[in-house]
Amino acid sequence: MNAALLLNVEGVSRRRAGRAAVTDVSFSLNGGEVMGLLGINGAGKSTTLSMLSGxxxxxxxxxxxxxxxxxxxxxxxxxxVGWLPENAPSWPELSVEEHLQAFARLRGATRQAARRAADAIIGRLQLGDLRRRLAGVLSQGQRQRLGLACALVHDPALVILDEPANALDPVQVGELRKLIRERAAAGAAVVLSTHVLAEVVAVCDRVAILHEGRLRHDAALGGNEGGAALEATFFAVATGAAA
Structure with a gap:
């Protein structure tokens, strides 16, 4: 693992719709580290991810x-930053290839570099059969894979994934796990937000749990800590028992 500090969050707070959505949240993340960000609905995950994404x-x-x-x-x-929001936006009139080239250009790539980057991520995510297909006719799972490709096309240092396994089949979930490990091995930091605790156990090094907008738990996910232990920790935090 690359031990260099990549992300440092110091006392961030944000109000939304007149209420405190996130309050005084602090944590840091090293390159090569994968952190699971958990919390019940309304805990402040989406607001936190939106701030991390810019x-x-x-x-x-x-x-x-x-x-x-x-x-x-x-x-x-x-x-x-590469960000896959829970509902990834897309332009229905653009093909998969055009999407990826456009996202690469938005990240500062030249036209030629954008074509190379699009070709590389199409190959890595096995999107070749969808290259010419318009986004507007893609299935939900295909749109999710496109969103993931758009998040990664510029080889970001910080990868933020919000429910990335949505609509993916078991084989594609396995590929997603492998891809997350690859990005971490290459030195990227990854923040994974999901309701599926098994995904956190499978790929994360540590777990942060938000409750009522505050960070209530931030600890390494030990090799002996399986799904049951994480579920117990999550339940204690989410019910306020660990506050």
């Missing part, structure tokens, strides 16, 4: 990415 600015606190102030330099998100 889509939302925190009302308070700081986020440093690769040593630079992420809030003061929002262009860092374009170059260094």
């Amino acid at each position: 889509a939302l600015r925190p009302d308070q606190g700081r986020i440093h990415l690769a040593g630079d102030d992420f809030v003061a330099h929002p262009e860092l998100a374009r170059r260094l």
Whole structure:
């Protein structure tokens, strides 16, 4: 694992719709590390992920990415962050290949580099049979794979995945796990948010659990800690027993 500090979140808070969605959340993430971000609905996961991706600015606190102030330099998100939101957006009139080239260009790639990047991720995610297909006619699982490819096309240093296994079949879930491990082995930091605790046990090094907008648990996921132990920890935090 690359032990270099990549992401440092210091006391971030954010209000949404007149209420505190996230309050005083702090954690750090090294390159090569995979962190599972858990919480019941309304715990603040989506707001936290949106701030990490650069889509939302925190009302308070700081986020440093690769040593630079992420809030003061929002262009860092374009170059260094790959984000798969739970409902990945797409342009129905563009083909899979056109999508990927467009996303690469948005990340600063030249036209030629964007074509190379699109070809590489199409090969890695086995999207060759969908290359010319319009996004508007893709199945839900195919759209999910396209969203994942768009998040990874520029080889980001920080990968943020929100429910990435949605609509994937068991074989594709296995490929997703392998892909996450590959990105971590290459030095990227990965934040995985999911309701499927088995996915966290399978690929994560540590677990952070939000409850009522606050970080209530942040610890390494030990090799002997299986799904039952994680489920017990999650239940205790989610019910307030561990507060």
